Amino acid sequence: MKKVLVLGAGQLARMMDLAGAPLGMDIKAFDVRTNKVVHPIDPEHIYGDLNQGIAECDVITAEFEHVAHSTLKVCEETNKLFPNSDAIKTGGDRRLEKALLDTCNIANAKHVVIENKTDFDSAINLLQLPIIFKSALEGYDGKGQWRLKDPQQADIIWQEMSEFIANASSSTPQGIIAEQMVAFDREVSIIGARSTTGEIAVYPLTENHHTNGILSVSLATPVAEALQAQAFEVFTKLTEKLNYVGVLAIEFFQVGEQLLVNEIAPRVHNSGHWTQQGADTCQFENHLRAICGLPLGSTQLIRPTAMVNIIGEDDIPDEIFSIPSVAMHWYDKEKRDGRKMGHINLCGQSEVELAERLMTLAAVLNKTSFPDLNNFAANYLANVSN
Amino acid sequence: MKKVLVLGAGQLARMMDLAGAPLGMDIKAFDVRTNKVVHPIDPEHIYGDLNQGIAECDVITAEFEHVAHSTLKVCEETNKLFPNSDAIKTGGDRRLEKALLDTCNIANAKHVVIENKTDFDSAINLLQLPIIFKSALEGYDGKGQWRLKDPQQADIIWQEMSEFIANASSSTPQGIIAEQMVAFDREVSIIGARSTTGEIAVYPLTENHHTNGILSVSLATPVAEALQAQAFEVFTKLTEKLNYVGVLAIEFFQVGEQLLVNEIAPRVHNSGHWTQQGADTCQFENHLRAICGLPLGSTQLIRPTAMVNIIGEDDIPDEIFSIPSVAMHWYDKEKRDGRKMGHINLCGQSEVELAERLMTLAAVLNKTSFPDLNNFAANYLANVSN
Incomplete structure (x- = not known):
């Protein structure tokens, strides 16, 4: 049984644990606020301090890019840290990120x-x-x-x-x-994994919608081949340059048929949460497979899937459970304005079915916490109904 | 957050916990061997004794039908127990089971x-x-x-x-x-849920294959309507008669176009594990929804799906992870002859694809622990290739 220590004890560590348990993996999380290693789902269960956590695990990874450099250093010295500290630091500093993009000759603003x-x-x-x-x-x-x-x-x-x-x-x-500032047509992201053996697998490009600067909806549907190939090339260039191991997310501005990198995140990513229901293997499992040296899982889209973030709200009507394919994911956090509290995944056999289900969902959810969802769903339905 | 106490601390409680955590549910398990309430995934984490567990939860359920009657009595007196103790006892005593079938005029041997x-x-x-x-x-x-x-x-x-x-x-x-003894054509089972409001949802009939008396493979594929309707009728009759709440499994012998009930299990069931990857909502989530009074989730088959039990084996080659759609589910148990250690779910866009992937899986797994899998897959492939 592989023992994995995650730097950070938020929802991403939590979902890694839920994906890792069926694989027989033991996932623990380092909470940087308390300096304790805790159970990712039951953080009141404390295992010990960082040094103990590092000593007792086989592999170390991170759920966020703003880990203290001193912590990264200690972890890297054990040769257990994936992705490597340079990659994590690059994701945490826009200066390094831009320098990397320019070095790799990758289009960006x-x-x-x-x-x-x-x-x-x-x-x-x-x-x-x-x-x-x-x-x-x-x-x-x-x-x-x-x-x-x-x-x-x-x-x-x-x-x-x-x-x-x-x-x-x-x-x-x-x-x-x-x-x-780029006058983009839409925002998309690519989530992919590169394993310790150099194997690469990327998910279909995801379309992302933001409300007040925070991701509100991601949409995973069949993608035009040329655009997917463009994103794949960027993913491959960056991960090979960084000698990256694990899941990496790249956000793009799409302008016409061109993708400009907006930013990268050296970790599992909110815009990849749809993979829990919409892909053969979810991003959390593929991250664990990558860092543990297992073959990567298929990243194929099973059927059109949307993810709706729950922001600053902890009260969702039970009625949503009547909508076929609704999958609720709570993070067990205390309610706070602007805080990501959970997300809802939703699928359809066709895009029209997905759009219709999104309309139903929007009608059930309250307008204060989901101000844009109804408009988004209506536009999407109009687009796919043509 | 609903707090659920499961009587029994085996793999079924474990998988309920994995399904319940994203729903924001807190699942604890009563281990009948130690008489302690424990964490379903991390049983070394002990919360207390049964009385404390009963007092602190909102809902009580069971993962097996052989719970001591004295325990069932204590639980039922709190009005928190679903399904009710009569239903659990019926599943645990073939005499009561046969009497029920006869009372309901349901075909059986x-x-x-x-x-x-x-x-x-x-x-x-x-x-x-x-x-x-x-x-x-x-x-x-x-x-x-x-x-x-x-x-x-x-x-x-x-x-x-x-x-x-x-x-x-x-x-x-x-x-x-x-x-x-019935000269049956095949063994099938129906898994379904009935909620506290009387809502019923059943999954497509599953075909089951046994090796040395233990379930080895379940297969969920599109089902003939008339046969599904027959199973649905039996499910409805039995659950309404029992005033049943939760997931119930019914195993049948199929003889020609007739279904004869073999036995019933008042719980989530091994032959429903395929729902974790193959259905809109898995049986564990639907059980929790049913007993917590939430609307039931869609039981629709997403795509042809198989479940392969891992029996008496704890060493599976990493190579299986290269097969698209493979989902591994370990139960974190010590290896013992004949013990169910985990299962592998596998899907295909078509039955041919599923059969081909099963062939690949059989080729990777060792013949000692999976003696029949290659034959099963070859026959299945031959059948669906016609």
């Missing part, structure tokens, strides 16, 4: 690294408005981001940003990436 | 209850050879069964049986059912 006011001013000259500024470290779900559309707002934004940089608590110096 | 030598002798006269004798209590996986084909063996069999009855340890008196 035009960008400039900003360290001071001079950089900021020249970025505004080099890039066209609108520009999006993103903190190099710790930004997620729309946090640590500023949009500059009107040049008169530049001073206000610079003040906010410089305060943000000054108040950074991380040991690595905080920084900012200025990025040309 | 001709049978006689045996309590003494006179009953035994008259059974041999009433029924035609071959006759199968089955212990009323505690028999499973071919244990407590005798086959009489040659009248000259009658005395030897009677001696064995009477010793078996005399040595019974249960508080209820042991007994024997003599049953006309």
Whole structure:
């Protein structure tokens, strides 16, 4: 029985555990807030401290990219850490990420690294408005981001940003990436795995929709071959360059038929949760297979599948369980505004059936917590009904 | 969050827990050997004794039908027990089971209850050879069964049986059912759920294959409507008569187009494990939904699916993970001859694809632990290739 230690004790570690238990794997989670190794589903069950956790496991992985570098170092020295610390750090620092993309000659938005006011001013000259500024470290779900559309707002934004940089608590110096805002047609992501033997398997491209900067719906449906091939090439280039082992997610802006990398996440990813019901093997199992040296599982789409995030809400009507194929996934977290509390997966034998079920779901869920779902479902239904 | 206590701490409680955690349910298991309430996946984690477990849960259920009647009584008095104790006891005593079938006028093999030598002798006269004798209590996986084909063996069999009855340890008196052996075409089972609101949902009939008296392979494929309707009618009659809540399994002998009930199991069932990969909602989730008063999930077959039991073997080559759609389910038990250690689910877009994948699986697995799998797969492939 393989023993796996996950750095981080959130929902991703939880779902790894649920996927790993049937494989006979023993998954424990390191909670960085309490510095304890805990049961991923029952975190009140404490096993010990990090050193003990590292000593007792066969393999170490991470469920988030903002792990303290000192922790990564200790783990890497045991030769048990997958993916490697450079890959994790790259996902956690937009400066490293952009440098990697440029080194690999992979299309992404035009960008400039900003360290001071001079950089900021020249970025505004080099890039066209609108520009999006993103903190190099710790930004997620729309946090640590500023949009500059009107040049008169530049001073206000610079003040906010410089305060943000000054108040950074991380040991690595905080920084900012200025990025040309891309007028994209849609946002998509590719989730894939690369194993210790170099085997690669990627899922079909997923279409992602955001509400208030947070992923609200992912949609996995049959994908045009050329687009899938483009994403596969990027995935292969990046994972081989990083000597990556595990699941990696790449978010893209799609502009016409071109994919521009938005960002990468060195871990299982929210936009891959649909794989729990919609794919031969889910991303959590494939991550575990990859880091444990097992052959990767088929990533084939079984049938059109959607994932709907539950954000800041812990009360879902039982009625949703009457919708065929609904699969509920709660994370057992306390309710907090903007917090990802769980997700709902939903499938259909056809896209029309999926869209109709999404309409039914939207009608049952409350409009406050799912403000865009009804519109999304109606548009989707209109598109696939043609 | 619903808190569920399962009587029994084996693989069925384990898989209920894995299905219940995403629903936000808290599942604990009562281990009848140690008299402790434990974590279903991590049984070394002990929560307390039965009284404490009963007091702290919202709902009680059972993963096996041989629960001590005193335990059932204590549970039922709290009004938390689903299914009810009469239903559980009926599944645990072939005499009650046969009486129920006869009361409901449901087709089953001709049978006689045996309590003494006179009953035994008259059974041999009433029924035609071959006759199968089955212990009323505690028999499973071919244990407590005798086959009489040659009248000259009658005395030897009677001696064995009477010793078996005399040595019974249960508080209820042991007994024997003599049953006309049925020359059946195949064995099938229906798994279904009935909820606290009386809603019923059944899965497609499953074809079952036994090796040395133990289920080795279950096959779920599209079913002829008339046959499915026949099974549905039996399921409805029995569950309504029993005022049943939860998942119930009914095993049948199929003779031509007729289904004869072999036995019923008042619980999730080995022949329903394929639902974890092959159905919209798995039997474990539907059992939990039923006993917690939630709407039942769709029982639709997603695609042809097979389940292969792993019996008395704990070493499966990693190579099986290369077969698309393979899903491994280990029970984390110590290896013992004849013990169910886990199972493998396998799907195909078509029956031919499923049969081909079963052939590949049979080629990878060792012949000692899976003696019949290659033959089974070859026959199945031949059948569906026509």
